[in-house]
Amino acid sequence: MASQTFEEISPADFFYRNREIAGFTNPSRAIFAAIRELVENSLDAAEAFAVPPNIYVRLSDEQDSTPGTYLLRVQDNGSGITSRHIPSAFGQVLFGSKYKLKQSRGTFGLGGTMAVLYGQITTHKPAQIISSTASSKVYKYRIMVDIQRNKPVILERRILLNRDRWHGTIVEFSLEGDYYRAMPKILDYFKQTALVNPYANITFVDPKGRLYKFTRVTTKMPSPPKETLPHPYGVDVEKVKRLVRVTPHNNMLDFMKSHFHRISENIAKRFIEFADISPKKNPRKLNPQEIVKLVHMMKRYEDFRPPSASCLSPLGEDLLKAGILKALKPEFTAVCQRKPSTYAGHPFIVETAMAYGGEIPKRGDFILYRFANRIPLLYDEASDVSFRVVKSFNWRRYKASQDMPIAVLVHICSTKIPYKTVGKEFIADRPEIKREVLNGIRDVARRLKRFLSKREHVAKEKRRLNIFSKYLPKIAKFTTELAGREEEPDIEKLLLSVRKVDRKKTDD
Amino acid sequence: MTEKKQTTDYSAIEKKKEAATRLVDFGETLYTQMTQNEFPWITMPSRSIENIIYSPKLRQYILGDRRVKRSARNIRHIRPLSQLVWTAFFAHHLATNRKTSTLRDVYYSAQAYEMSFKDQSESDNVIIDLETVTGSAREEFNIFPEERSAVFGDLTIEYTVPGYEGRRMNLTSHPDGLMVGPALTYSEFVKTSANKVIAIEKGGLFTRFIEENVHTKHNALLVLTAGQAPRATRHFIRRLNKELELPVYILTDGDPWGMHIAMVIISGSANAAHIRDLTTPDAKWSGVWATDIQSYKLPSIPLTERDVKRLHELQRDPRYKEKLWQREIKTFMKIGKKAEQEAFSRYGLTYIVDEYLPAKLEAD
Ligand SMILES: Nc1ncnc2c1ncn2[C@@H]1O[C@H](COP(=O)(O)OP(=O)(O)O)[C@@H](O)[C@H]1O
Ligand SMILES: [Mg+2]
Numbered sequence: 001m002a003s004q005t006f007e008e009i010s011p012a013d014f015f016y017r018n019r020e021i022a023g024f025t026n027p028s029r030a031i032f033a034a035i036r037e038l039v040e041n042s043l044d045a046a047e048a049f050a051v052p053p054n055i056y057v058r059l060s061d062e063q064d065s066t067p068g069t070y071l072l073r074v075q076d077n078g079s080g081i082t083s084r085h086i087p088s089a090f091g092q093v094l095f096g097s098k099y100k101l102k103q104s105r106g107t108f109g110l111g112g113t114m115a116v117l118y119g120q121i122t123t124h125k126p127a128q129i130i131s132s133t134a135s136s137k138v139y140k141y142r143i144m145v146d147i148q149r150n151k152p153v154i155l156e157r158r159i160l161l162n163r164d165r166w167h168g169t170i171v172e173f174s175l176e177g178d179y180y181r182a183m184p185k186i187l188d189y190f191k192q193t194a195l196v197n198p199y200a201n202i203t204f205v206d207p208k209g210r211l212y213k214f215t216r217v218t219t220k221m222p223s224p225p226k227e228t229l230p231h232p233y234g235v236d237v238e239k240v241k242r243l244v245r246v247t248p249h250n251n252m253l254d255f256m257k258s259h260f261h262r263i264s265e266n267i268a269k270r271f272i273e274f275a276d277i278s279p280k281k282n283p284r285k286l287n288p289q290e291i292v293k294l295v296h297m298m299k300r301y302e303d304f305r306p307p308s309a310s311c312l313s314p315l316g317e318d319l320l321k322a323g324i325l326k327a328l329k330p331e332f333t334a335v336c337q338r339k340p341s342t343y344a345g346h347p348f349i350v351e352t353a354m355a356y357g358g359e360i361p362k363r364g365d366f367i368l369y370r371f372a373n374r375i376p377l378l379y380d381e382a383s384d385v386s387f388r389v390v391k392s393f394n395w396r397r398y399k400a401s402q403d404m405p406i407a408v409l410v411h412i413c414s415t416k417i418p419y420k421t422v423g424k425e426f427i428a429d430r431p432e433i434k435r436e437v438l439n440g441i442r443d444v445a446r447r448l449k450r451f452l453s454k455r456e457h458v459a460k461e462k463r464r465l466n467i468f469s470k471y472l473p474k475i476a477k478f479t480t481e482l483a484g485r486e487e488e489p490d491i492e493k494l495l496l497s498v499r500k501v502d503r504k505k506t507d508d
Numbered sequence: 509m510t511e512k513k514q515t516t517d518y519s520a521i522e523k524k525k526e527a528a529t530r531l532v533d534f535g536e537t538l539y540t541q542m543t544q545n546e547f548p549w550i551t552m553p554s555r556s557i558e559n560i561i562y563s564p565k566l567r568q569y570i571l572g573d574r575r576v577k578r579s580a581r582n583i584r585h586i587r588p589l590s591q592l593v594w595t596a597f598f599a600h601h602l603a604t605n606r607k608t609s610t611l612r613d614v615y616y617s618a619q620a621y622e623m624s625f626k627d628q629s630e631s632d633n634v635i636i637d638l639e640t641v642t643g644s645a646r647e648e649f650n651i652f653p654e655e656r657s658a659v660f661g662d663l664t665i666e667y668t669v670p671g672y673e674g675r676r677m678n679l680t681s682h683p684d685g686l687m688v689g690p691a692l693t694y695s696e697f698v699k700t701s702a703n704k705v706i707a708i709e710k711g712g713l714f715t716r717f718i719e720e721n722v723h724t725k726h727n728a729l730l731v732l733t734a735g736q737a738p739r740a741t742r743h744f745i746r747r748l749n750k751e752l753e754l755p756v757y758i759l760t761d762g763d764p765w766g767m768h769i770a771m772v773i774i775s776g777s778a779n780a781a782h783i784r785d786l787t788t789p790d791a792k793w794s795g796v797w798a799t800d801i802q803s804y805k806l807p808s809i810p811l812t813e814r815d816v817k818r819l820h821e822l823q824r825d826p827r828y829k830e831k832l833w834q835r836e837i838k839t840f841m842k843i844g845k846k847a848e849q850e851a852f853s854r855y856g857l858t859y860i861v862d863e864y865l866p867a868k869l870e871a872d
Contacts, residue, residue, distance in 0.1 A: 482531060
């Protein structure tokens, strides 16, 4: 028997070996993923600070390196990062501030560090981070990632004075990539990000020095999400074990009331009865079997109140509409925000919109824009739940056809978006979500239908009048010549009368 | 010698004048409607299938009493009505300038006036509408089809077309025959020594007849129909029959299609139910009959499925109800064969002229 060797790898090492699962598949995807992760961190940071985001992104050729090496710089006006967390935020995977139960773009504590890590393994250069939380100091770090130990290595740390109380973060590092292949997706990404964040200013300068500027149309921002407690339907044994370990309460009633979402005295009482546990029982004394049973009963109990949506921050109909008008300049827009709903104990809200004409291209198919927690999803469209809904939708019933310039927008907000990969590209087919997406699309499609019918009616009326004003003068002219008359009959009155008479009478 | 005759139902010049007046009246009616702030409209006999009736008395198809209204107030009518008005204008323009035009010319000319026809069949159809509205045949307002057939034999005619007025011509002057075009259609008949007309379906046989002097041997005027006889030719044959009182014999291939060529000369077509003076009810179909295939033992070919289907249609057609036709249709179906005119060549090139034709003419 051959002897086996065992080794342990760190999370950074794991993601280094499996970087494709985080979206860093090839040089073109990698450059897209790096930009996107940093921009999303910046948006999160600005919203956390409750200021409309100003984000500046610059991608430039690295002068003294092999071609295909770029310097990426992303600057924001967000909250900034406290000095001691800066190295870990960018030098350690699975380190982050967004593991809370509220809607945010980042989720895994992964994206920013993956971008830095990818830059490091392709160029072997450190990353530079400058940040301030509007305190009197600005911190500047040069770091690398110790991949095997999943730890940041600090090469340089400098403290500068912050006279004007600047807040924000600047991240800069080198990476290899294929910008020209990624360019269409990157530009799409900015355009759609601007659409779904219409209160943000986003500037992008590409390696050729071309400037792309997306200016905000409003400074109104959606109300920020509130952090929430876990809903009993959404927890598992591990979660309850952790709660039991840290709870300050020594009876089940208080335990239920204070660690779970929307549990009143009454509900707690009834549930404990249902679960056949004494209300006086000290939660810290629950044994493993009792914990398993408790979780099991939570799933079976039907009278918990549904999760509230206060932990969510949908865009809202007005902002969504403003974003669409700015980005697509359509002739017609309809937006819809569905009521909050839940899947597996996680609250979610679906927002849908439909737009017609303007700058929406005719591609021989409906154009689908997918968003989740206010980020655009650009890859693997065909696997997405919204795509399937749009494909199987009965468009004919709504007078819409694929040769029309129609865009469909679906925005899903949730504390836990059911992505199928950590690359955050497409959303799984959860029946609850699918139903809401379908209902949302139906709602806006009904309004589209009204618009299309009206438009068709107007066009038909115009065609009808055109026919009269084209042929009646000809009849007048040729009969005049035929009859050998000098003067043509006056047909103005007749032409006016077709305008006034309603269609039914004329088409008899 | 038969001297020039003037029958009551015919005068080319008169008819043309009449047609021109009707066009002007048509324009006048619509013009007046418009001056009275009325949407221009007309009524005319319906040309739908249900309104096409066979008249045993006239021995041709005619239009029934049903009429249709076309009004410029109706969105679906205004375009065809304006096309009709333009066509009337154009026809009148041709007549006043003494010019002729083909159906195809009409189609193209429309474009110069920013009148659009989808295709020629649309413009042809509007011309038929104009015939229906005015009751005049298109030839009377100088519009002719492209297909042209020919005539040969001892007939002297006098031209009436511009530039040729009063000039005379004998129809034996050219060995290929003379084209039955607008000029011949509107010529006056002066004199003839012929005592019969033989209409022939195919050019080959027509030429053979001329070469073999059938016109002198049999005192005949020869008319080539070149397949289905064009309206001008049918009209011309009618004139030979009515004005000169010449009996007409028709020779076609021995198949349902040949039969029908003869029938259209005799009783007209449903398409021309709105027009009179195109038929020659007393003309005779002289062959090739199905019974000839048997009695002359002609080389023959089997009927196709299409032929048989056509025979069944003809069997039910009111024009075919007389004994001779029914007998021949039945024989065709019985023997399952057909024969072309050229089949007589098996007995030598002159057999058809020397033997078959005299027998057929005598049989009458
Ligand atoms: N531009 C930024 N401004 C403020 N904080 C940031 C910024 N970028 C990253 N961070 C912090 O670093 C953490 C790790 O970022 P990241 O690896 O992208 O994970 P995630 O965004 O999923 O939490 C974030 O949770 C956040 O606290
Ligand atoms: Mg992130």
